[in-house]
Amino acid sequence: MNKTDLEKEFLEMVHTNKGIIYKVISFYVDEYSSWEDLYQDVILNLWKSFPNFKKESLLSTWIYRITLNTCISFFRKDKKKPIHVELSIDVKEYCEDDEDIQELYNLIGKLGKLDRALILLYLEDRPYKEIGEIMGITPTNVSTKISRIKEKLKQMSNY
Amino acid sequence: MELDDIKKVWQVKKTFNIQTDEGMIKKILEVQNQTVLSKLVKYIKWEAIMLIAALTLFCNLPTPQSFIKAGGIYLFWIMLYVVFCIGGIVESIYKYKYISRINFLTMGVKDVYNKLSKYYNYMEKWRLYGVIGLIIYLGIFFYLDSLLKKWALIDNGYLLIFLIAVISVGAWVAWLMIGRTMKMTNVIRQNLKEIEEFQKESDE
Secondary structure, three states, X not given: OOHHHHHHHHHHXXXXXXXXXXXXXXXXXXXXXXXXXXXXXXXXXXXXXXXXXXXXXXXXXXXXXXXHHHHHHOOOOOOOOOOOOOOOOOHHHHHOOOHHHHHHHHHHOOOOHHHHHHHHHHHOOOOHHHHHHHHOOOHHHHHHHHHHHHXXXXXXXXX | OOHHHHHHHHHHHOOOOOOOOHHHHHHHHHHOOOOHHHHHHHHHHHHHHHHHHHHHHHHOOHHHHHHHHHOHHHHHHHHHHHHHHHHHHHHHHHHHHHHHXXXXXXXXXXXXXXXXXXXXXXXXXXXXXXXXHHHHHHHHHHHHHHHHHOHXXXXXXXXXXXXXXXXXXXXXXXXXXXXXXXXXXHHHHHHHHHHHHHHHHHHO
């Protein structure tokens, strides 16, 4: 497959799965990383590993894994923007649709990065086996951890 | 707040109106900015190149040459620098291998987070120690140089001004580094604590 075909296929894939990418990023935007930084890094990482993606696992598993790995590894020490490509993203748009979801976003901001990943995959209704594959833990562990995070969120929302 | 109720809302209502067109993605691919991992690799490569350059250049300067000829403690002080540089180059190779092994495609989120947090922790800690060590090293280096060249006989006033300038710059750099490092190490410490708890629960 030549580069143009590969790029075309990649663009189609990103377009079809943009919902996944946006949702993951929305969970990790914080004082150290902006939408633009994360989005660009995610696209680049997806692009770099796209030729190596073997259809042994689900496409969604692959996208979740790369996107989450990119977001959790983002660790900028200063707020200088090294880049370049301005994105037309209205950050407010994604959290103004429902009060509960807005509250959820407020609470997940207080959770650790791994817990955030688990909650996101849970909300996305991914099977425990797939969550385990993405996270690198067993399905039993996924279940235990999700129950614990649910409890944690419940307690946090009561305060 | 019940997460199960939110899940239902999330499934139904959670849509994103953000517009990203193909042109924008193509532009990102064209610009080919570096990812977090490739930036780390680039930084490590530069570090190794700088160490090799510093080693070669420093050993050929007149003052270190005079130290080598003088022998004894002077020679030891230069050898310490050589050992530090060679150690740094070996460390860079190790760090390069460590970062190169991180693969977003095959590794789970937990392992990537664990490896990177440990790397950042190591880097933040040793960068601070490195700067403090360098200031001490250079301080003693200039002291030995003054003994060798009998600076004190030249002018005590100039020597005092020089010492004050070195100490002031050193203190300023250390202060800047400590403030920045403290902030970052707190974040990293929280990440490591999270991983530890996560791991503990998995073991249970």
